[in-house]
Amino acid sequence: MQTQWLRVGVFVAAMSAAGSFLISTARGEEGERNLPKVSNPTWKAECSSCHMLYHPGLLPERSWTRIMGTLDRHFGENATLDPAAREEITRFLVDHSAERQQNRRSIRINQSIKSNETPLRISTTRYFLARHDEVPEAIFQYKSVGSAANCVACHQGADQGDFSESKVRIPR
Ligand code: HEC
Ligand code: HEC
Known part of the structure; x- marks a missing residue:
């Protein structure tokens, strides 16, 4: 009796796994390639005044931690924040960093970075260079x-x- 219940349970679990697989393929290529929408008001306010917002899924955790730890010399600018804002933004970036993403781009970006490297730029990663070589x-x-x-x-x-x-x- 008990084994039968176990079998029913396994069957139901397998069916629902198959169901969610079908739903995710039906969403199409673009959906799983692109990065998911994420937001945080402090990040939006503080990290978009000099340039566009860079999605956290474009770099691994160690890159964000280093960027957020060196804001006083940020690409020739002083982008220092008060400690509370810095902590909140760091947590947001880390929580959504490339290695925590399921989308293909984040996975590929992360794979293109050697484990002993901590790039501060997306635009210098091997992934970026390969996608823009033309x-x-x-x-x-x-x-x-x-x-x-x-x-x-x-x-x-x-x-x-x-x-x-x-x-x-491409603009002119
Ligand atoms: C005071 C201006 C300023 C602020 C504020 C600022 N940045 Fe930047 N950031 C820059 C400059 C300048 C560059 C270099 C841009 C270039 O090369 O064209 C840069 C580049 C970057 C890059 C590298 C882009 C690439 O792939 O080449 C990242 C990532 C980045 N900033 C993240 C952040 C984050 C996260 C914040 C918020 C905590 C932030 N920035 C706030 C000025 C700023
Ligand atoms: C001068 C214009 C230009 C800039 C700036 C630029 N890109 Fe691109 N990007 C392109 C072009 C052109 C392609 C090739 C599109 C194609 O394959 O049809 C491309 C391709 C890509 C792709 C691959 C798209 C795909 O599905 O194959 C990604 C991801 C990407 N860029 C990310 C970035 C990121 C991140 C930045 C900023 C750090 C950036 N790009 C800056 C022009 C640009």
Whole structure:
């Protein structure tokens, strides 16, 4: 009797696993490629005044921890925050960092970084370089772009974590 109940349980678990698999494939390619929508008001306020918001799933935890620990010398700027804001943003970035994501881009970015490396930029990761090897260097220096760090100049929706090919527009 007991083994039979066990079998029923296993069957039900297998069915619901199959069901959620079907639902996730039905959502389509773009959905699982793109990064999920995430937000935090302090992050939004403090990390978008000089540049676009970089989705936390674009870098691993150790990169965010280092970035947040060196805000007094942040790419030539002083981006220091009060301790409470810094802690809140660090926690948010770490909670949604690349190694905690299920989407393909975050997984690939993370895989492209050697375990002994802690990049401070997305735009220097091997993943980024491989995806942009056909974009001429001169385009990144257009006035309308500024630098490779300005993802949103070419990717409409980049600050939402959307890097779909259909939303790429190279400005002039
Ligand atoms: C005072 C201005 C300023 C503020 C505030 C600021 N940044 Fe930056 N950040 C910069 C500059 C300048 C760069 C270099 C941009 C470039 O290369 O074009 C940069 C670059 C970056 C990059 C690297 C982008 C890449 O892939 O090349 C990351 C990641 C980043 N910032 C994260 C943050 C986070 C997180 C916050 C909020 C805690 C923040 N920044 C707040 C000025 C700022
Ligand atoms: C000068 C314009 C430009 C800038 C700036 C730029 N990209 Fe791109 N990106 C492109 C182009 C062009 C492609 C190739 C699109 C294609 O394959 O059709 C691309 C491809 C990608 C892809 C792969 C898309 C796919 O599905 O194959 C990702 C992810 C990506 N970029 C992320 C970024 C991130 C993150 C930044 C900022 C740190 C950035 N890009 C900055 C132009 C740019």
